[in-house]
Amino acid sequence: MPKTIAIVEDEPSIRENYADALRRQGYQVNTYANGRDAHAAFQQALPDLVLLDIGLEDEIDGGFDLCRDLRGQSATLPIIFLTARDSDFDTVAGLRLGADDYLTKDVSLPQLMARISALFRRLEAVQQSDQDEKDNILVRADLSLDLDRLCAHWQQQAIDLTLTEFWIVHALALHPGHVKNREQLMQDANIFVDDSTITSHIKRIRKKFEGIDTAFDAIDTVYGMGYRWNA
Amino acid sequence: MIKTRFSLKTKLLLFSITILLIPWIGYKYVRGMETFLKSSMEEALGNRAHSLAIVLQQHVDLLSNQAAININNESEHLYLRPLDNPIQLDGYTDDWHFSQDLFQEYSEQHIIKKSSDHKPGSLHFRQATGSYKQHLFAVFKVNDNQITYHNPNNNRIDDCDHLRIALLTPQGKFQRYYLSTVAPGRIIAQLMPNDPDNNTPIKAETRIQGAWQETAEGYTLEIRLPISMIGSKLSFAINDVDDPQAGHSGSIIGSASTEHLSALSTIKVPSSGLEKLLNTLGMDSSRIWVIDKNKRVLALSGNLQAVTDTDASQRSVPTKLLSLFYRLILQQPAASFEDILSGVSKLNGREIETALSGKPTVSWRETSDQNATILTATHPVMSHNAVIGAVMLEQNSQRILLMQNRAMEELINLSIPVFLGGTLLIVLFAGRLTSRISHLRNQTEQAITSDGKVAHVFNASNSNDEIGDLSRTFSDLLQRLHQYNRYLESMASKLSHELRTPLSVVRSSLDNLEQVQPESTNNTYLLRAKEGLERLNNILNRLSEASRLEQAIQQADKVTVDLSALLQSCVAGYQTAYPQHPFKLTISEQNHKVLAAPDLIVQMLDKLVTNAIDFSQADTTIEIRLDRTDDQWIRLSIFNQGPPLPVEMQENLFDSMISVRPTNTRSSHLGLGLYIVRLIIEFHQGRVEARNMDTPDGVVFMLYFKPI
Numbered sequence: 024m025p026k027t028i029a030i031v032e033d034e035p036s037i038r039e040n041y042a043d044a045l046r047r048q049g050y051q052v053n054t055y056a057n058g059r060d061a062h063a064a065f066q067q068a069l070p071d072l073v074l075l076d077i078g079l080e081d082e083i084d085g086g087f088d089l090c091r092d093l094r095g096q097s098a099t100l101p102i103i104f105l106t107a108r109d110s111d112f113d114t115v116a117g118l119r120l121g122a123d124d125y126l127t128k129d130v131s132l133p134q135l136m137a138r139i140s141a142l143f144r145r146l147e148a149v150q151q152s153d154q155d156e157k158d159n160i161l162v163r164a165d166l167s168l169d170l171d172r173l174c175a176h177w178q179q180q181a182i183d184l185t186l187t188e189f190w191i192v193h194a195l196a197l198h199p200g201h202v203k204n205r206e207q208l209m210q211d212a213n214i215f216v217d218d219s220t221i222t223s224h225i226k227r228i229r230k231k232f233e234g235i236d237t238a239f240d241a242i243d244t245v246y247g248m249g250y251r252w253n254a
Numbered sequence: 255m256i257k258t259r260f261s262l263k264t265k266l267l268l269f270s271i272t273i274l275l276i277p278w279i280g281y282k283y284v285r286g287m288e289t290f291l292k293s294s295m296e297e298a299l300g301n302r303a304h305s306l307a308i309v310l311q312q313h314v315d316l317l318s319n320q321a322a323i324n325i326n327n328e329s330e331h332l333y334l335r336p337l338d339n340p341i342q343l344d345g346y347t348d349d350w351h352f353s354q355d356l357f358q359e360y361s362e363q364h365i366i367k368k369s370s371d372h373k374p375g376s377l378h379f380r381q382a383t384g385s386y387k388q389h390l391f392a393v394f395k396v397n398d399n400q401i402t403y404h405n406p407n408n409n410r411i412d413d414c415d416h417l418r419i420a421l422l423t424p425q426g427k428f429q430r431y432y433l434s435t436v437a438p439g440r441i442i443a444q445l446m447p448n449d450p451d452n453n454t455p456i457k458a459e460t461r462i463q464g465a466w467q468e469t470a471e472g473y474t475l476e477i478r479l480p481i482s483m484i485g486s487k488l489s490f491a492i493n494d495v496d497d498p499q500a501g502h503s504g505s506i507i508g509s510a511s512t513e514h515l516s517a518l519s520t521i522k523v524p525s526s527g528l529e530k531l532l533n534t535l536g537m538d539s540s541r542i543w544v545i546d547k548n549k550r551v552l553a554l555s556g557n558l559q560a561v562t563d564t565d566a567s568q569r570s571v572p573t574k575l576l577s578l579f580y581r582l583i584l585q586q587p588a589a590s591f592e593d594i595l596s597g598v599s600k601l602n603g604r605e606i607e608t609a610l611s612g613k614p615t616v617s618w619r620e621t622s623d624q625n626a627t628i629l630t631a632t633h634p635v636m637s638h639n640a641v642i643g644a645v646m647l648e649q650n651s652q653r654i655l656l657m658q659n660r661a662m663e664e665l666i667n668l669s670i671p672v673f674l675g676g677t678l679l680i681v682l683f684a685g686r687l688t689s690r691i692s693h694l695r696n697q698t699e700q701a702i703t704s705d706g707k708v709a710h711v712f713n714a715s716n717s718n719d720e721i722g723d724l725s726r727t728f729s730d731l732l733q734r735l736h737q738y739n740r741y742l743e744s745m746a747s748k749l750s751h752e753l754r755t756p757l758s759v760v761r762s763s764l765d766n767l768e769q770v771q772p773e774s775t776n777n778t779y780l781l782r783a784k785e786g787l788e789r790l791n792n793i794l795n796r797l798s799e800a801s802r803l804e805q806a807i808q809q810a811d812k813v814t815v816d817l818s819a820l821l822q823s824c825v826a827g828y829q830t831a832y833p834q835h836p837f838k839l840t841i842s843e844q845n846h847k848v849l850a851a852p853d854l855i856v857q858m859l860d861k862l863v864t865n866a867i868d869f870s871q872a873d874t875t876i877e878i879r880l881d882r883t884d885d886q887w888i889r890l891s892i893f894n895q896g897p898p899l900p901v902e903m904q905e906n907l908f909d910s911m912i913s914v915r916p917t918n919t920r921s922s923h924l925g926l927g928l929y930i931v932r933l934i935i936e937f938h939q940g941r942v943e944a945r946n947m948d949t950p951d952g953v954v955f956m957l958y959f960k961p962i
Contacts (some may be wrong), residue, residue, distance in 0.1 A: 037755070040759065110805060
């Protein structure tokens with residue numbers, strides 16, 4: 024049975040473009056132009072993944088409200104914000120509400136597909152927890168990254184990273200001691216943003232690790248070049 | 255041309271001088287008042303003369319009592335003038351000197367009896383009479399070629415030079431007295447029998463006393479007798495005896511014959527009734543004359559002198575000082591003046607004649623020394639339709655001068671405080687205005703930074719006047735300017751935000767096209783569209799970078815950063831990133847630690863280095879230097895050998911949307927790079943400047959940090 028993906032987006036061209044692309048991938052796609060329709064539909068049945076815009080027609084923060092409701096209904100439902108709003112404030116707000124990723128609309132369709140499939144992969148991996156877990160785990164001292172489930176552990180404690188953050192950590196930790204500049208990190212994380220967005224991603228990642236281990240200093244800033252995983 | 259700049263305060267002060275016009279107008283007014291005062295004084299004096307005349311008409315008895323007898327020969331009337339001081343009965347005439355006009359000349363034409371041996375011109379005398387209190391005084395200055403004294407052995411008293419007095423007592427009794435002496439000195443009168451031929455004295459009359467003194471021309475005789483003895487008639491006669499052996503009286507000269515009652519001269523004794531009446535009607539510094547129709551003075555009351563500032567003694571010290579000042583600037587009434595009329599017994603002049611002809615007059619005259627002006631009013635006194643006399647009132651016009659001075663003093667006393675108060679008010683008001691305007695100017699000046707940004711909008715004044723209005727307008731203006739600036743600054747991020755959605759439509763459509771028609775993947779047009787899309791995306795990212803940076807700045811935490819370590823690391827990175835450019839890093843020995851957000855510093859350096867690379871040719875060295883300025887600021891300079899900055903752009907190089915790059919380059923530049931540099935350096939309380947260099951040619955950007 025194909026996965027159901029809900030797109031809540033008030034701009035019809037974008038909505039239909041995304042829907043077409045996803046349908047070609049074999050997903051079943053439901054589209055909603057505003058928060059009310061989407062909300063009504065989600066009351067009936069939850070989709071397997073939701074793509075959310077923040078501003079929905081007359082509701083400035085309709086996407087945020089919808090995200091809160093959905094998270095209330097299901098803790099595991101993958102939610103991706105796909106929006107034109109790229110300020111740090113919106114990003115942080117979106118992620119706090121429990122979104123799995125926050126993408127700006129300049130993301131390319133292949134990048135979007137990669138994320139969606141990654142999220143579904145993680146979901147499946149979590150559900151089939153007993154499968155060969157050894158193979159796809161990257162361990163760097165206190166860090167262990169489960170590449171199937173797309174989840175990270177630091178000193179055996181789970182760290183709730185978004186998809187982008189997970190890929191950045193992975194890109195850094197894959198070759199410890201090597202400096203990764205911002206462009207490389209963007210490629211690896213399947214995003215294209217400006218330098219300061221990378222900086223704020225790194226900042227958030229550090230904060231999440233410091234939340235578990237206050238002495239965390241594995242990510243080094245090499246001024247003028249980029250970042251490096253401290254082995 | 256030098257242009258003098260007057261402040262508002264000076265201008266208002268200059269205008270306040272117009273207040274001085276008030277005392278000037280007052281001065282003019284007071285001067286103009288003189289005419290009015292004079293005419294009202296004339297009217298008042300005329301009225302007083304008129305009412306006085308009417309009063310006298312009702313007391314016509316007082317006048318007729320003394321002047322009823324018709325006298326045609328002037329010398330046959332004795333006028334009794336009140337004297338100002340008593341006469342020393344000593345035979346010297348010094349104490350009469352002020353009454354020269356009282357003297358009446360008696361000579362040949364007054365000869366009553368001529369002796370046989372009379373030599374013409376051998377006898378004449380000058381005589382004056384006056385009264386003081388209850389006595390009549392008379393003086394006789396006799397010119398006599400031969401003085402003959404009485405022989406005490408002789409029974410007859412007329413064997414010598416002597417004075418004869420005949421009078422009618424108030425009781426109506428005819429009395430004759432002779433005064434003779436044996437030697438100069440005090441003498442007393444002898445009562446004589448009524449029979450003129452009987453020359454044997456009856457008894458001595460001690461009430462009539464005299465003093466005899468010889469002079470070069472003859473002798474002087476002063477006598478005194480009580481007024482109570484005198485009725486309506488009195489005569490004096492000098493009897494000159496040259497030969498005591500002749501046995502007969504010599505020549506007699508006198509006012510009238512002393513032999514018979516009918517021949518006696520009339521005399522006017524000062525009437526207490528009339529004087530009293532005049533005194534009650536009298537007024538300060540005015541004089542009342544009553545004359546009969548022969549222009550003889552019947553009564554006189556009052557004094558023209560003594561016009562003084564009466565209340566001067568009651569003044570306090572400051573007003574005394576003030577009055578001293580007024581004395582200097584105002585014409586003061588003369589303390590004294592010469593009064594030619596004060597001693598006359600007969601009044602002449604046109605006014606008197608007009609009055610006696612039945613018409614009242616009012617006229618001015620100046621005193622002989624020109625010290626004062628006297629106003630004279632005359633009025634006839636009528637009785638039974640006939641003029642029986644006249645009154646003349648005189649008043650000293652110095653009173654007017656005094657009143658004028660008073661008014662002037664009042665005026666000055668009033669206008670000085672008004673002027674001072676007015677000026678003070680104007681100064682205070684001007685000061686307040688000036689300070690408010692300067693305050694507004696300072697506020698406006700501070701509200702806009704040197705590069706034209708609105709630093710803050712000041713609180714508008716809530717006062718209701720024009721300055722308050724101006725302040726509100728300025729505040730409003732700044733508010734709007736501020737909003738507009740904010741709009742301009744936020745336009746970039748708004749634009750990028752708005753463009754992102756249509757861009758997304760294009761991108762997702764192109765992506766879809768690629769998937770639906772895989773053969774189009776390498777289509778030239780699709781590739782070009784994607785390339786354009788990339789560039790557009792790039793532009794949008796740059797546009798929103800500044801606004802994102804502003805957010806980042808708000809969240810940024812400052813930590814202690816060693817700029818030298820950070821710079822070394824960065825330059826190593828730049829060297830790998832831009833291998834075509836040699837980098838030269840110079841770091842001075844000092845401590846370069848600052849409180850900063852390292853990410854932001856790096857971002858700022860990135861911008862400046864990218865800028866330096868973009869503007870300089872390949873293989874030219876980018877020089878980076880870290881040192882201290884003279885005033886101990888940390889200076890980070892980045893030098894490139896690029897083309898110099900246009901001079902006119904140096905001021906606003908660091909503003910949003912300002913770019914000096916040639917517009918035909920392929921990569922898009924929105925002029926936000928240096929704006930970001932400015933935002934970051936301002937966040938660190940530092941400053942940035944760009945300067946063209948000479949040797950070698952190039953441009954240097956200098957960042958200044960405050961050391962810890």
